[in-house]
Amino acid sequence: MDMPPETTETQNPGQRPGPGEAGAVAVDGPILALSGISVRYGAVVALDNVSLGVRRGEVVAVMGPNGAGKSTVLKAIMGLAPVVAGEVLWRRERLAAATHEIVKEGIAFVPQGRRVFTHLTIEENLEMGCLHLKDKAEKQRRLDGVMRIFPILQSKRGDMASAMSGGQQQMLALGRGLMAAPDVLLLDEPTLGLAPIVVGEVFDKVSEISETLKTTIMVVEHNIKGVLDIVDRAYVLDKGRVVFTGTPKSVRESNILTEIFLGKSGAS
Numbered sequence: 001m002d003m004p005p006e007t008t009e010t011q012n013p014g015q016r017p018g019p020g021e022a023g024a025v026a027v028d029g030p031i032l033a034l035s036g037i038s039v040r041y042g043a044v045v046a047l048d049n050v051s052l053g054v055r056r057g058e059v060v061a062v063m064g065p066n067g068a069g070k071s072t073v074l075k076a077i078m079g080l081a082p083v084v085a086g087e088v089l090w091r092r093e094r095l096a097a098a099t100h101e102i103v104k105e106g107i108a109f110v111p112q113g114r115r116v117f118t119h120l121t122i123e124e125n126l127e128m129g130c131l132h133l134k135d136k137a138e139k140q141r142r143l144d145g146v147m148r149i150f151p152i153l154q155s156k157r158g159d160m161a162s163a164m165s166g167g168q169q170q171m172l173a174l175g176r177g178l179m180a181a182p183d184v185l186l187l188d189e190p191t192l193g194l195a196p197i198v199v200g201e202v203f204d205k206v207s208e209i210s211e212t213l214k215t216t217i218m219v220v221e222h223n224i225k226g227v228l229d230i231v232d233r234a235y236v237l238d239k240g241r242v243v244f245t246g247t248p249k250s251v252r253e254s255n256i257l258t259e260i261f262l263g264k265s266g267a268s
């Protein structure tokens with residue numbers, strides 16, 4: 001099944017869902033889970049009966065080739081995808097709310113493509129992450145917290161976001177997500193298009209967020225080698241289905257990624 005009990009986590013050898021298990025509901029209380037989710041865009045089945053989840057404090061990767069449905073997993077959580085079956089469970093209850101309500105519940109989403117507001121300053125961009133927060137002291141406290149994690153944002157706080165490098169814009173996008181003080185942070189391809197040295201910095205920051213803020217993180221990534229170094233568990237998606245789940249060690253020891261990226265997946 002998709003979420004092995006916590007007690008057996010360290011022994012989990014990694015597994016492919018067996019017959020009838022693809023839609024299994026996790027029994028071991030993930031804070032956020034997809035249960036039997038299917039998403040269709042017209043004739044395209046983007047997700048087919050997907051169940052996966054993340055426990056409080058975990059960092060979980062969602063990996064797979066282009067078009068596998070990775071971004072759709074995050075969009076389904078945020079109420080941004082046409083879900084035709086299944087449910088998203090938040091703290092064990094069905095999450096069925098408008099996207100802005102979902103953010104208020106404690107789930108922040110940093111979408112694919114570093115969408116920063118280039119015509120705003122860095123500080124203004126960060127403030128966009130908690131627009132509805134009226135408490136000025138709390139807003140300042142969050143700003144200070146983000147600046148501590150990303151000192152580069154502190155030193156450039158009055159600069160326009162358009163003047164930042166790609167890596168700095170990604171840090172800004174992460175910081176804006178954190179301004180919502182989320183319990184769970186959803187990251188879609190945070191290292192996409194970045195220079196190799198910056199890729200490492202972004203992964204380091206993701207780890208730091210997890211360790212210092214105890215934020216639960218679900219990260220979609222193409223950079224398999226890099227992301228496997230920082231996560232507790234990983235899901236591999238192919239053609240809209242979960243084809244493997246396990247620890248980074250079990251993913252590395254299996255040949256699932258080679259199979260999938262070479263198009264030889266048994267899941268097709």
Ligand SMILES: Nc1ncnc2c1ncn2[C@@H]1O[C@H](COP(=O)(O)OP(=O)(O)OP(=O)(O)O)[C@@H](O)[C@H]1O
Nearest residue numbers: 041044045046064065066067068069070071072073
């Ligand atoms: N708005 C949309 N309209 C139609 N089809 C879509 C839409 N969004 C996604 N799809 C399709 O759904 C499938 C899954 O897309 P998704 O973006 O989730 O993949 P992905 O794994 O994130 O890929 P990538 O690595 O390229 O970002 C693909 O076949 C894609 O073409």
Ligand SMILES: [Mg+2]
Nearest residue numbers: 070071072112
């Ligand atoms: Mg994507």
